[in-house]
Amino acid sequence: xxxxxxxxxxxxxxxxxxxxxxxxxxxxxxxxxxxxxxxxxxxxxxxxxxxxxxxxxxxxxxxxxxxxxxxxxxxxxxxxxxxxxxxxxxxxxxxxxxxxxxxxxxxxxxxxxxxxxxxxxxxxxxxxxxxxxx
Numbered sequence: 675x676x677x678x679x680x681x682x683x684x685x686x687x688x689x690x691x692x693x694x695x696x697x698x699x700x701x702x703x704x705x706x707x708x709x710x711x712x713x714x715x716x717x718x719x720x721x722x723x724x725x726x727x728x729x730x731x732x733x734x735x736x737x738x739x740x741x742x743x744x745x746x747x748x749x750x751x752x753x754x755x756x757x758x759x760x761x762x763x764x765x766x767x768x769x770x771x772x773x774x775x776x777x778x779x780x781x782x783x784x785x786x787x788x789x790x791x792x793x794x795x796x797x798x799x800x801x802x803x804x805x806x807x808x
Contacts, residue, residue, distance in 0.1 A: 676735045685731040692728055695721030700784050703777050715768040718761055725758040743803040753790030757783045
């Protein structure tokens with residue numbers, strides 16, 4: 675059963691947090707340079723932290739999917755867990771002072787998150803998964 679607040683599923687709302695934090699870090703990495711490295715590191719870490727409740731609510735939603743959609747949901751989850759792991763490793767590398775490694779891991783995390791988001795969009799917008807028509 676999906677986790678809802680006021681009749682609305684929570685998972686789609688929570689996805690905005692890691693996406694927003696990680697996208698902001700990615701932009702700072704691209705154009706902010708060394709001057710904005712501490713902010714990019716903070717945003718990367720906040721994205722990882724916010725991914726935890728996002729994944730938990732996604733898991734609750736997954737249980738309510740059809741068998742066909744559950745397979746795609748697992749792929750969605752795998753891509754996003756990969757993204758969170760890459761961003762977690764990016765945060766650790768940055769914290770240890772290895773900014774170059776942190777940047778590479780962050781770009782890989784952005785790629786995985788984009789793939790995961792695309793699959794999530796396929797589930798909801800093309801397949802209508804977890805969409806109620808009350």
